[in-house]
Amino acid sequence: MxxxxxxxxxxxxxxxxxxxxxxxxxxxxxxxxxxxxxxxxxxxxxxxxxxxxxxxxxxxxxxxxxxxxxxxxxxxxxxxxxxxxxxxxxxxxxxxxxxxxxxxxxxxxxxxxxxxxxxxxxxxxxxxxxxxxxxxxxxxxxxxxxxxxxxxxxxxxxxxxxxxxxxxxxxxxxxxxxxxxxxxxxxxxxxxxxxxxxxxxxxxxxxxxxxxxxxxxxxxxxxxxxxxxxxxxxxxxxxxxxxxxxxxxxxxxxxxxxxxxxxxxxxxxxxxxxxxxxxxxxxxxxxxTGGDWWGVGPGAHSHVGGTRWWNVKHPAAYARRLASGVSPAHAREVLTPEDRAVERLMLELRLVQGFPVKDLERPRVAARALADGLLETEAFKAGRAVLTLRGRLLADALIRDLT
CATH class of the missing domain: 3.20.20.70 (Aldolase class I)
Known part of the structure; x- marks a missing residue:
């Protein structure tokens, strides 16, 4: 954190x-x-x-x-x-x-x-x-x-x-x-x-x-x-x-x-x-995979239904707010559909089950990654973009290219 x-x-x-x-x-x-x-x-x-x-x-x-x-x-x-x-x-x-x-x-x-x-x-x-x-x-x-x-x-x-x-x-x-x-x-x-x-x-x-x-x-x-x-x-x-x-x-x-x-x-x-x-x-x-969670504690981040918020940072300020009946949240953001789509790609592509090919918004980039050996061929044919070992090494750069 x-x-x-x-x-x-x-x-x-x-x-x-x-x-x-x-x-x-x-x-x-x-x-x-x-x-x-x-x-x-x-x-x-x-x-x-x-x-x-x-x-x-x-x-x-x-x-x-x-x-x-x-x-x-x-x-x-x-x-x-x-x-x-x-x-x-x-x-x-x-x-x-x-x-x-x-x-x-x-x-x-x-x-x-x-x-x-x-x-x-x-x-x-x-x-x-x-x-x-x-x-x-x-x-x-x-x-x-x-x-x-x-x-x-x-x-x-x-x-x-x-x-x-x-x-x-x-x-x-x-x-x-x-x-x-x-x-x-x-x-x-x-x-x-x-x-x-x-x-x-x-x-x-x-x-x-x-x-x-x-x-x-x-x-x-x-x-x-x-x-x-x-x-x-x-x-x-x-x-x-x-x-x-x-x-x-x-x-x-x-x-x-x-x-x-x-x-x-x-x-x-x-x-x-x-x-x-x-x-x-x-x-x-x-x-x-896009679940909901509540973060308890100073500086803790939470996410529910596309709204993300984070608590005040210092334990003393956190304790004071709760003691006075006030939310300890410092600030929040409501993610746009575009934000959530990008985050979904960033997170799911790092997983072994990969990301649905049909949901990729830049198929030409994905095709090039497949040709470069960054994505598994058989998984791609089956509709999933799954990183190869080399793809895992270059995951951050590939995700940037795909978003």
């Missing part, structure tokens, strides 16, 4: 949504994202809306955060009315959600269940730093209804972790995966980052091997993005570290896809692999 909020239109103090957003409510999948904006330290590459204890200032605290989040869940129910909206996915992200007591996370989840009802078999995920949990903590989450956990591993090499300002020891993520299994979690993800300055191909292979050996059923692998305003960007600007190279990133992606495929993982989104369809992250799929 980026720390800089976009401009937008004003939101009524009540948070009331336009009629266009409520049309069809309940016909689309519905989920919750819960942002927990606390971290022990700030990682040098991170541009998310997070705060260490020393950055919070007056008016906000970790101790009271669960109560404030529950207030927004209740406000969501009031805003969306009485429409039956069983919650199919809940995702706690951050920050580090597991800096809160497990009981606090369970209390927020219970509020969502009480106000909306969890759909049968709902996916409930929390992100976690490997050092922030132990077996007892994970067991409490599992007993409270969580069934998926995503650990931030990033790398298995100490010198790479130091560049990223990550504090866990290299072997801890694998131990955390084992503890999650012992606690009864159905699904476990490991997040990896590649192309960190100073990382070699062998370092990356070692990280992938360690992740695979740990035994998760899902791996996410993202190329490092240098965000302006971060400590990493400042170090690169001063010449202390080299800027990540796009060609190196492409090579690392190919290494990841090959090693993960050999280990039984299949890609289902450009940066995500799972060992089975059941292991895919259903919450992210809800985002990528």
């Amino acid at each position: 980026p720390s800089t909020l976009p401009d937008g239109d004003p939101v009524p103090a009540s948070g009331e949504l336009p009629a266009s957003a409520l049309a069809g409510l309940g016909e689309r999948p519905f989920g919750f994202y819960v942002h927990v904006p606390f971290c022990v330290t700030r990682c040098g590459y991170c541009d998310f809306n997070t705060y260490t204890a020393g950055e919070l200032g007056p008016g906000a605290s970790q101790k009271d955060y669960a109560d404030t989040a529950v207030d927004e869940v209740r406000r969501a129910r009031a805003t969306l009315g009485e429409t039956d909206l069983p919650v199919e996915t809940v995702f706690f992200g951050g920050g580090t959600p597991t800096l809160l007591p497990a009981a606090d996370l369970v209390r927020i989840l219970d509020a969502i269940d009480k106000e909306f009802g969890l759909a049968p078999g709902a996916e409930v995920t929390t992100e976690a730093n490997p050092e922030s949990v132990d077996l007892a903590y994970l067991a409490e989450l599992r007993a409270g209804g969580f069934n998926r956990v995503s650990f931030g591993m990033q790398s298995a090499r100490e010198h790479v972790l130091r560049v990223l300002d990550r504090r866990h020891t290299p072997g801890r993520p694998a131990q955390a995966v084992r503890e999650a299994g012992q606690a009864g979690f159905d699904h476990v993800n490991l997040d990896l980052i590649y192309s960190t300055p100073g990382e070699s191909d062998d370092d990356w292979r070692a990280s992938l091997a360690a992740a695979i050996e740990a035994g998760p059923d899902h791996v996410s692998a993202y190329s490092l993005i240098v965000e302006e305003g971060t400590r990493l960007a400042a170090r690169i600007r001063r010449g202390e570290l080299p800027m990540p190279d796009d060609d190196v990133a492409a090579d690392r992606y190919l290494i990841a896809d090959a090693m993960l495929a050999e280990a039984g993982f299949s890609w289902y989104e450009v940066s995500n692999w799972a060992t089975s369809e059941a292991g895919r992250c259903r919450h992210n799929l809800l985002y990528w």
Whole structure:
């Protein structure tokens, strides 16, 4: 969740949504994202809306955060009315959600269940730093209804972790995966980052091997993005570290896809692999396929029926608004049909099922991409534009050409 909020239109103090957003409510999948904006330290590459204890200032605290989040869940129910909206996915992200007591996370989840009802078999995920949990903590989450956990591993090499300002020891993520299994979690993800300055191909292979050996059923692998305003960007600007190279990133992606495929993982989104369809992250799929979700927390983004809004950024301002009975939303935008068509293409083309050929508005560009080996031939004949491996490497450029 980026720390800089976009401009937008004003939101009524009540948070009331336009009629266009409520049309069809309940016909689309519905989920919750819960942002927990606390971290022990700030990682040098991170541009998310997070705060260490020393950055919070007056008016906000970790101790009271669960109560404030529950207030927004209740406000969501009031805003969306009485429409039956069983919650199919809940995702706690951050920050580090597991800096809160497990009981606090369970209390927020219970509020969502009480106000909306969890759909049968709902996916409930929390992100976690490997050092922030132990077996007892994970067991409490599992007993409270969580069934998926995503650990931030990033790398298995100490010198790479130091560049990223990550504090866990290299072997801890694998131990955390084992503890999650012992606690009864159905699904476990490991997040990896590649192309960190100073990382070699062998370092990356070692990280992938360690992740695979740990035994998760899902791996996410993202190329490092240098965000302006971060400590990493400042170090690169001063010449202390080299800027990540796009060609190196492409090579690392190919290494990841090959090693993960050999280990039984299949890609289902450009940066995500799972060992089975059941292991895919259903919450992210809800985002990528045009579902509705309510984002709880400071800076959290929501989307319902083509209206997108985002909350005020600072936890103190967020808490003040909810305490005074005012919507915490900072601004919003109502997407035009053209906006929604572009977003649909941008998101669905990154998925393994691809995008319907009949809905492509620039068929000549698609035909050229097919000839250039960026789209799967047999899938195209069957009516789907599906990226080849080379197409995945050039997905962003292809999407720009198609929009």
